[in-house]
Amino acid sequence: MFVPASVISKKAAESLDALVLDIKVGDGAFMKDIKTGESLAHKLVDIGNSSGMKVSVYLTNMDSPLGQAVGNALEVAEAIETLQGKGPQDLVELVLILGGKLLQLTGRSRTLEEGKSLIDKTIHNGEALDRFKRMIMGQGTSCEVANEICHGDKWKYLPKADVRTNIIANSTGYIETLSAMNVGKVTHSLGCGRKMQGDRIKYHPGIILWKKQGEFVTAGDVIMEVHHDQGDTFAAQSLIDSVKITPNPPPLKPLLIKLIE
Secondary structure, three states: OOHHHHHHHHHHHOOOOOOEEEEEEOOOOOEEOOOHHHHHHHHHHHHHHHOOEEEEEEEEEEOOOOOOOOOOHHHHHHHEEEEEOOOHHHHHEEEEEEEHHHHHHHOOOOHHHHHHOOOOHHHHHOHHHHHHHHHHHHHHOOOHHHHHHHHHHHHHHOOOOOOOEEEEEEOOOOEEEEEEHHHHHHHHHHHOOOOOOOOOOOOOOOEOOOOOOOOEEOOOEEEEEEEEEOOOOOOOHHHOOEEEEEEOEEEEEOOOEEEEE
C-alpha cells in the first residue's frame, strides 16, 4: 500500500477535490498486465475516496510508445505542438479523455464528451498554449523566451542533438508490434535517464517515431530517427528487432483499456 498511499497523500496535501490518474499497462510500462494495473487502480481509488477526493483511474495501453517523441526535449517539443493543435492523434485523444474526465468530476461538464469538447476548444482557441506560457514564465522564463518557445522557433532554446540516425524498415507490410520497452531502453542508454543517483541527464537525445503500430511501410522507409551525440553507440539492432512487420493489417489494442472509479 506504500505506493498508492504516497501518491494520494501528495495530492491530498494540495486539497484537491478530484483527481484523474493514468496507469500505463503493457510492454513499456511498470505494470505489465491488466490484473496488476487494476489492483493498483482500486487501491488508489479507495485511498483517494477515503481522503475526500473523487478519483478516477484509466488503464491505458503502453505496448507501443504514446505519441511520436521519446526523450526529454523532444517530448517537450511534442507537448508544445499538441497545445498548438498539431499533436499526434493518440496523444491528443488521451489528453482530451483525461482532461474531459477531470472537468466532469469537478462539475465543469455534465458528461465526458462535453468535457472533451471543452478541452479541445481550449487547445484550438489558444487558451491552453497561453496557460502553458504563463506557467513557464511563473517558473522564471522571460516573456521573450516564452513567446519564442510558444509562438516562434522553440528549437532556438530547446537543446538539439548533433547527429540523427535513421532506423529503416527491412521489409514491406504492416507494423504489428513496436516495442515500447526496447525504445525506452535505447533512449535511456543515450542518457535520457539516470542509471545511478547523481548521473547527469541529457536533454537533447531521443527517438522520433515516424511510423506507428498498424501503419503500412515499404522496405527502406524510415521507421525511427535516433537523435544522439557524435560518437554515441546505441543498440540499433534492438530497435530493428523491436519492430515486427507482417503482410496483413494487425488487430490493434485500444488506447484505453479500462476506467476504474
